[in-house]
Amino acid sequence: MAESKNNIITHGLSGKVGDIIVFSQRGSKTIVSKAPKERTGEPTEKQKKHIAKFQEATIYAKAALQEATTNDIYEKGAKPEKNISAYNVAVADMLGAPKIEEIDLSQYKGKKGDTISVKVTDDFKVVAVKVIIENADGTLVEEGNAKISTNGLDWIYTTTKENDDLTGDKITIQATDLPDNLTEKEQIL
Secondary structure: OEEEEOEEEEEEOOEEEEEEEEHHHHHHOEEEEEEOOOOOOOOHHHHHHHHHHHHHHHHHHHHHHHOHHHHHHHHHOOEEEHOHHHHHHHHHHOOOEEEEEEOOOOOOOHHHOEEEEEEEEEEOOOEEEEEEEEEOOOEEEEEEOOOOOOOEEEEEEEOOOOOOOOOOOOEEEEEOOOOOOEEEEEOOO
């Protein structure tokens, strides 16, 4: 892909020239790229899923930018100098779910006030991390939202109940981002 800088002939050009090149505008730049080939045949199931996911992301981005709060959040993430608009940021955010990188259960001994630390990343912003603690038989011990630590990566959950027998207990972590993409990870004690 070529980029035209301060060219008075191509400045503002947009569209396809024959079957060879395409001019497009991104911010204040004119981009010149190879013309895409015509698609032949039916898309595969994987391609259909990808197309559907991208359509969902564009619908989400358009709706998110209509809301004042989410528009402001995505505008702050935009990088006009790199031609990345708030719309681009919102589409990318919808396409990528949070990643639960690490669950640290070393401080959880079954006592009220113990902590569980979870490292969660996202391409834009993690908005909530929920911790669910269940006994080996599936009965709920407790659940609640973790709080973000000062480093911006770790989420800390402070337990509220006593749990006498940790053997076989299941800890479930649920992380969500701004478009409500949900990632879940379990760990057995």
